[in-house]
Amino acid sequence: xxxxxxxxxxxxxxxxxxxxxxxxxxxxxxxxxxxxxxxxxxxxxxxxxxxxxxxxxxxxxxxxxxxxxxxxxxxxxxxxxxxxxxxxxxxxxxxxxxxxxxxxxxxxxxxxxxxxxxxxxxxxxxxxxxxxxxxxxxxxxxxxxxxxxxxxxxxxxxxxxxxxxxxxxxxxxxxxxxxxxxxxxx
Numbered sequence: 001x002x003x004x005x006x007x008x009x010x011x012x013x014x015x016x017x018x019x020x021x022x023x024x025x026x027x028x029x030x031x032x033x034x035x036x037x038x039x040x041x042x043x044x045x046x047x048x049x050x051x052x053x054x055x056x057x058x059x060x061x062x063x064x065x066x067x068x069x070x071x072x073x074x075x076x077x078x079x080x081x082x083x084x085x086x087x088x089x090x091x092x093x094x095x096x097x098x099x100x101x102x103x104x105x106x107x108x109x110x111x112x113x114x115x116x117x118x119x120x121x122x123x124x125x126x127x128x129x130x131x132x133x134x135x136x137x138x139x140x141x142x143x144x145x146x147x148x149x150x151x152x153x154x155x156x157x158x159x160x161x162x163x164x165x166x167x168x169x170x171x172x173x174x175x176x177x178x179x180x181x182x183x184x185x186x
Contacts, residue, residue, distance in 0.1 A: 040078070041066055048179075051075040052088025054155045056180035059172035082161030082169035084176065091147055091154035098154055099130050099145050106143075112136040125181045129155075140166055142173065148182055155182065 040063040048055050049064075052072055061079050068076035068085075077084040091098065099118065106112040115133040121144065122128040129146035141160025148155070157180075159173035 040064065043077070049075060050184040051086050052155070053151065053153060053182050053184045054086060054088055054180060055182075055184035056086070056176050059175050062172065062176075079169065079172070080161070080165055082159065082165065084169075084173055085156075085158045086180075087156045087158075089154045089156075091149075091152055096130070098147070098156070099132075102143060102145070102156070103132065106134055110136070112139075123178050123180065125178070127177075127180055127182065134160075138162065142170060144177060146182070151182070153182070155180075 042063050043049065043058045045060050046057065048057050051069075051074060058077055059079075062077040062084065063079070065076040065078050065083075068074075073089070074085060074087040089098075103114055103118075107114060112134045113136065115135055118130050118132045120128065121131045127146055129144055131142060131144045133142045134140065139160050140163060141158060144157040146155040146157075147153075157173075157177060159169060161169055
């Protein structure tokens with residue numbers, strides 16, 4: 001009779017330990033990086049910031065939310081529990097399409113209510129578009145939209161937050177909107 005060959009046992013713990021240490025170093029490095037990378041960046045007063053082709057001067061005390069800002073597409077500022085979001089997108093079509101979509105998203109998707117009718121606005125720099133106010137059980141805000149058909153671009157500005165300090169945040173937002181133009185180099 002033929003006897004089966006015996007396998008020589010080998011140790012698995014050194015390989016398992018190496019894999020464990022590699023994973024621990026990777027996760028530990030990510031945690032270290034996350035804790036030492038600021039999520040907010042203060043913005044110097046009087047300096048202009050750009051997002052896409054839109055540029056404006058941030059109000060004093062507002063900071064950039066680095067994690068929620070996307071280079072060239074969106075810029076999120078915050079002050080306390082209030083947010084100021086500027087988004088630029090390419091646009092082909094009429095000026096009212098994205099505004100209707102935004103209202104529908106707010107009403108149906110987020111459970112917010114639109115306050116009053118959509119109205120026109122014009123800034124002192126000649127920036128013009130449509131705006132509306134909205135509210136919910138915990139937040140309230142105002143949404144502005146500018147469609148530049150010549151450049152085929154869309155700029156949406158949204159300011160929102162809790163009711164505490166909302167008047168001050170809205171005043172700051174209007175000031176930032178008044179300073180905005182669409183002449184930033186791309």
